[in-house]
Amino acid sequence: MKAWQATPPFGLSALRLIDLPRPTPGPQQMLIKVHAAALNYRDLEMASGTYQGQPQHAFTLLSDGAGEVVEVGAAVTRVKPGERVIGCFWQGWEGGRLGDNAGALPLGGPLDGMLSEYVLLDERGVVPCPAHLSWEEAATLPCAALTAWQALVTEGQIKAGDWVLLQGTGGVSLFALQFALLHGARVIVSSSQDDKLQRLQALGATGLINYRSTPDWHEQVMAITDGHGVDHVLEVGGPRSFVQSLLSLRPSGQINVIGYLGGQQGEINPLLILQRNARVRGIAVGPRQSFESMNRAIEANGLRPLLDSVHDWLDLPAALAHLQSGRHFGKVVLRITAD
Numbered sequence: 001m002k003a004w005q006a007t008p009p010f011g012l013s014a015l016r017l018i019d020l021p022r023p024t025p026g027p028q029q030m031l032i033k034v035h036a037a038a039l040n041y042r043d044l045e046m047a048s049g050t051y052q053g054q055p056q057h058a059f060t061l062l063s064d065g066a067g068e069v070v071e072v073g074a075a076v077t078r079v080k081p082g083e084r085v086i087g088c089f090w091q092g093w094e095g096g097r098l099g100d101n102a103g104a105l106p107l108g109g110p111l112d113g114m115l116s117e118y119v120l121l122d123e124r125g126v127v128p129c130p131a132h133l134s135w136e137e138a139a140t141l142p143c144a145a146l147t148a149w150q151a152l153v154t155e156g157q158i159k160a161g162d163w164v165l166l167q168g169t170g171g172v173s174l175f176a177l178q179f180a181l182l183h184g185a186r187v188i189v190s191s192s193q194d195d196k197l198q199r200l201q202a203l204g205a206t207g208l209i210n211y212r213s214t215p216d217w218h219e220q221v222m223a224i225t226d227g228h229g230v231d232h233v234l235e236v237g238g239p240r241s242f243v244q245s246l247l248s249l250r251p252s253g254q255i256n257v258i259g260y261l262g263g264q265q266g267e268i269n270p271l272l273i274l275q276r277n278a279r280v281r282g283i284a285v286g287p288r289q290s291f292e293s294m295n296r297a298i299e300a301n302g303l304r305p306l307l308d309s310v311h312d313w314l315d316l317p318a319a320l321a322h323l324q325s326g327r328h329f330g331k332v333v334l335r336i337t338a339d
């Protein structure tokens with residue numbers, strides 16, 4: 001079988017489409033024929049060799065993918081051959097707090113990921129595909145969607161009427177927009193590109209801010225919310241943006257620290273957190289139980305992920321370059337066609 005791997009010393013020119021023996025499931029494992037996989041910002045870092053805590057060994061890329069179970073081990077009870085499943089980002093985090101699940105590891109580095117014709121996963125490391133979703137749509141859910149769900153719903157307990165602030169139009173932000181609207185919340189989204197802001201308006205965003213042309217965007221957030229501030233922020237910008245998020249927050253509002261697209265270095269005055277009684281937490285995707293809750297909501301509401309483009313998986317380098325360009329709006333997906 002073929003698989004795309006990142007290999008030391010890493011870098012986009014060191015990606016290899018290699019031949020590997022097709023694996024056989026152990027007692028609690030299943031063999032999955034992968035039909036589609038989806039890209040996240042993290043995969044770009046993993047492929048480039050710039051990820052914080054980059055594995056030093058060769059590994060199969062991508063945390064996100066969906067496929068059909070073709071073989072199961074003798075002790076497997078949770079899945080059957082023929083079922084459609086999605087791999088969980090975290091293998092070994094089923095519920096509760098991440099810190100209490102010693103040994104939990106993500107797919108797509110350090111564990112071998114989903115960009116392979118076949119993958120072996122533990123029966124506790126998958127969820128069923130929502131029935132109405134295509135392979136390409138289902139493949140987008142493990143990382144970006146679950147991160148948004150974990151922040152707003154599992155941890156954030158979002159309520160109708162809450163204000164939500166989203167930064168940029170990456171995968172996490174677009175899923176968060178859909179989930180926030182599903183809960184009757186009001187959403188402010190920023191983008192560097194005006195054409196994307198128009199598309200966000202059509203999707204139901206209430207407040208639109210161009211963070212390039214409005215560098216002090218927190219002032220606009222306060223104006224849009226009549227001086228009250230927002231209840232939830234999904235923070236992907238980094239330290240400077242974090243300070244602006246604090247200045248955009250209503251008293252006792254929540255900031256979910258998710259990414260650092262604008263850089264990692266900067267100063268934060270803790271007094272701002274204290275004065276606003278802010279609740280600040282890190283989010284690291286989420287456990288399988290949260291994934292299952294999210295999929296119930298996706299299925300019950302017929303929600304469909306927003307796809308930017310679907311590429312043949314042999315065109316991985318072009319798909320990564322497209323993600324890197326920042327032109328995408330929606331998920332960038334790879335269709336996997338086995339020999």
Ligand SMILES: NC(=O)c1ccc[n+]([C@@H]2O[C@H](COP(=O)([O-])OP(=O)(O)OC[C@H]3O[C@@H](n4cnc5c(N)ncnc54)[C@H](OP(=O)(O)O)[C@@H]3O)[C@@H](O)[C@H]2O)c1
Pocket residue numbers: 039040041042143144147167168169170171172173190191192193196211236237241257258259260261262283284285323326327328
């Ligand atoms: N902690 C977690 O569990 C977790 C999970 C998933 C992702 N992440 C992190 O979240 C971030 C987004 O990931 P993704 O997969 O959603 O990204 P993505 O799909 O690659 O989207 C990137 C988008 O972010 C926006 N952006 C770029 N620089 C920005 C800045 N300085 N401030 C605000 N927005 C900016 C741009 O949107 P516009 O073109 O609209 O300007 C860009 O298109 C990354 O840092 C990633 O590592 C963390």
